[in-house]
Amino acid sequence: MDHPYPVQFRVDYPDRELSRLSTALRIFAAIPIMIVLGTVSSGTWQWAHETGTVVASSAGGLLFAAPLIMIVFRQKYPRWWFEWNRELLRFSNRVVAYLALMDDRYPSTEDHQSVHLDFDHPDPDTDLNRWLPLIKWFLAIPHYVVLFFLDVAALVAVVVAWFAILITGRYPRGLFDFVEGVIRWHNRVVAYAFILVTDRYPLFSLRS
Template sequence: MQFYAAALGTDRYPPFSLSVHADYPADLEVDYPERLNRGLVLIKWWLLALPQYLIVAALTGGGMRWMSGGHHDGGGAMISLSAVLFLVAGFGLLFTGRYPGGVFALLVGVYRWSIRVQGYASLFTDEYPPFRLDQGAREPAPESEQPVGSSGTD
């Protein structure tokens, strides 16, 4: 749903089922862990994940502040990097009919990072999320233009 609504990644409505849909351009696969560290359960979802929470919050929850009237009185609104990228992608789609390739790659990296942190904090895995905007093996190179509705796979 986030790929459809928040990233403008496709114009196809997402299937609402738990089964795999090979024809839909976005999917989430979580491997069942063979074994988890029992001691980390008490601290990894809050203490160990704290640096990850801060970075993901900066990328998705707000980083730039628009001040009202130049005063620092708490007025104004927060706008996140992902919101700015969403607007750039929206204008690119509106005027050119194509998704800007670099914006697509950056948004995919931000959303993948966020989902990895959610999986780690939800105790799905003991593998600490990497500090990088990873586009993965299935994503296109950032310099390519991504057409609307394309999955980015060949």
């Protein structure tokens, strides 16, 4: 019997008229929440000017190295590290779904809203191979290649959906399902290769 992939993702289809004004101005409306997301995600910014260079760094981001070390050397995955990764990934997905016009409600920093991402805390003793985290990022290379082209197609789909919503108020269901599938694929790869919550190789599929 086939078992569902341990990472489940879906976005509730908005079976209603979406706000045309919010859609038209989405890229500008999203700036504040993107700044918030940036402050809890890792990154470094650098400005050069006539008096020198200023560098600013943010703390946070998805935890990769620390869980990897703990799994390899201690066969442990601290639950609070897991919960940080899961909640940050959920928040990131809400922002991505908003940018992709899949919901016209402003992304919440806490509530799931229409975006649902679920995976269980793994037991490193029984669910994870202690040495596999060292090479998962490499094994996932075929997915990076496929996702590059899928991302380009998804961007085109979002642009087409933008015009469709402005004209009809509706997100074409076929385009919605495609964009949802690309985001789902990304989540599987991130869960497998970077936050290390499953050893099951990601599916080459847009479907759940």
